[in-house]
Amino acid sequence: MTDQSKTYTLVTGASNGIGKALAESCAERGFNVLLVALPEPKLDEVTAALKAQYPNQSFDSLGSNMMDKESPQNIYDWCQTNGYQVDILINNAGLGNSGPFLSRDSSFYFGQMQLNMVALVMLTHLFLPEMKTLPKAYILNVGSMASFFDIPYKGIYSATKRFVYSFSRSLRKELEATNVGITVLCPAAVLTNPDVVQRDKEMGKASKMTQQTPKEVAEYALGRMFRGKPVAIPGFMPKAYKALGRIIPYSTQMRMLANAFIKQSR
Numbered sequence: 001m002t003d004q005s006k007t008y009t010l011v012t013g014a015s016n017g018i019g020k021a022l023a024e025s026c027a028e029r030g031f032n033v034l035l036v037a038l039p040e041p042k043l044d045e046v047t048a049a050l051k052a053q054y055p056n057q058s059f060d061s062l063g064s065n066m067m068d069k070e071s072p073q074n075i076y077d078w079c080q081t082n083g084y085q086v087d088i089l090i091n092n093a094g095l096g097n098s099g100p101f102l103s104r105d106s107s108f109y110f111g112q113m114q115l116n117m118v119a120l121v122m123l124t125h126l127f128l129p130e131m132k133t134l135p136k137a138y139i140l141n142v143g144s145m146a147s148f149f150d151i152p153y154k155g156i157y158s159a160t161k162r163f164v165y166s167f168s169r170s171l172r173k174e175l176e177a178t179n180v181g182i183t184v185l186c187p188a189a190v191l192t193n194p195d196v197v198q199r200d201k202e203m204g205k206a207s208k209m210t211q212q213t214p215k216e217v218a219e220y221a222l223g224r225m226f227r228g229k230p231v232a233i234p235g236f237m238p239k240a241y242k243a244l245g246r247i248i249p250y251s252t253q254m255r256m257l258a259n260a261f262i263k264q265s266r
């Protein structure tokens with residue numbers, strides 16, 4: 001067993017939503033946690049609250065814009081400088097959106113792809129060699145229900161999440177003879193930030209039926225990860241949606257998704 005008093009769980013996007021809930025659930029389980037997010041006061045507030053609640057564990061935070069090319073290396077160097085050995089890497093930070101493809105500048109998509117895919121791959125590449133030397137280590141990558149569908153008006157986002165899913169499944173196979181477990185989390189609707197709340201409102205019933213709290217998602221995801229499962233789809237309805245995706249003809253699916261997601265387009 002790894003001595004958990006000396007190792008850390010690193011959570012990206014830990015200042016809000018699912019990432020914050022994952023950081024809190026890890027703290028509740030007695031782990032030391034490193035929180036990474038944009039350099040905003042919220043990150044310090046969340047970290048301070050954990051320190052106050054769990055005085056015998058260790059917490060630290062780093063503000064870093066993970067859309068910057070050098071951010072993953074900076075995060076890794078920060079861990080090295082401080083002697084933080086990461087045995088659980090949670091690649092959660094991500095950015096969603098809805099709208100016609102041309103409604104956003106190309107720079108928006110560049111940043112979204114950098115955050116959702118490139119930073120996740122780079123962090124995994126940086127931390128994995130050391131994780132492989134530990135008795136046991138875990139990677140949790142956050143995908144989405146969108147990983148399973150081609151989604152008009154959400155095309156870049158769903159493609160990035162398909163990437164996360166595919167990369168996680170492939171790497172899992174490569175790592176099967178090692179001590180490093182890898183799980184991809186694919187939630188549906190989780191009311192986390194004002195944008196998501198607004199988009200969910202516009203989607204109506206179909207989205208409401210899948211809704212889960214960040215805490216529910218975090219607990220489920222960690223449970224799956226520690227049991228060594230490849231995929232975590234929290235909730236009955238999201239599992240049903242994924243199954244329907246295999247049954248409903250593609251053209252019908254596309255019509256339904258286009259109708260649903262055009263409502264979110266702002």
Ligand SMILES: NC(=O)c1ccc[n+]([C@@H]2O[C@H](COP(=O)([O-])OP(=O)(O)OC[C@H]3O[C@@H](n4cnc5c(N)ncnc54)[C@H](OP(=O)(O)O)[C@@H]3O)[C@@H](O)[C@H]2O)c1
Binds near residue numbers: 014015189
């Ligand atoms: N919410 C959903 O319904 C849903 C469903 C499926 C999948 N997901 C996925 O779950 C993950 C978390 O989503 P969420 O809804 O919990 O998000 P959220 O509430 O918007 O929180 C995102 C977190 O990432 C941080 N972040 C954003 N941009 C960043 C950047 N450029 N560099 C570093 N950190 C950054 C945010 O920091 P600030 O707080 O400072 O902005 C925040 O801590 C994402 O990968 C998302 O795609 C979400």
